[in-house]
Amino acid sequence: MVFFDIADPRITSDKLCQVLERRNVLAMPGSSKSVRLVIHYQISDSDVQYTLTCIEKAVEEILSGNAKFEHLTNGSTTNSYGH
Template identity: 90%
Template sequence: ALGVPVHRLVRAADSVSVCLSKGLGAPVGSVIVGSKDFIYKAKILRKTLGGGMRQVGILCAAAYVAVRDTVGKLADDHTKAKVLADGLKKIKQFTVDLTSVETNMVFFDIADPHITPDKLCQVLEQRNVLAMPASSKSVRLVTHYQISDSDVQYTLTCIEKAVEEILSGNAKFERLTNGTTTNSYGH
């Protein structure tokens, strides 16, 4: 997102922790980097706190694939988020701070009092677009490596239709996922 190589970002740090499950799509896992002594102490602390696991090879394999196959796609995720934000900015009921879109997350505020984040997310979910209320007036959408350019356009179209349905009174409000929300979307 910053356009700065990782080694430059961390050069003044004694240790670094990298989450593999956020932007990279691994099911679980983090990597910790530091001196040999630091890693030794971290392993002891992990075991003391019950963080050790058995038979984690399958999880390691998934994390390896995430690192190998998705690190290079992060910039694409960020670009798709910017395209999504640009499209949302054109919908008059929303406000979007385009300068805040630097990663794969897009937050937008709803300016119309007839549309709530929860209502919008429920209507979108019926179209297989999953979004998450971020506050009483804002919604969060997240792109990831499995979201295509056409998915972004589909999402924008669904959001426009959802706004029309809510404002016309024709929207049905029901959760398909038993009240849970998610931070990704797709169709």
């Protein structure tokens, strides 16, 4: 498992997890300012790199104000974990 904290007050873990889910990266809020990722044994190095790139792009998207939370991949306004 990987946990990381969010330092920027403009980003919540819920927002970040929602934007990541649109990129098929499932993450779970650990708290309002932390995120949890689970890396399973079948995940490749390129999958990890993809995830890191997605996190970077998601942060940029949220900070630019271009993040849209109403159209997630599952058609819901909440992610797979109910957030």
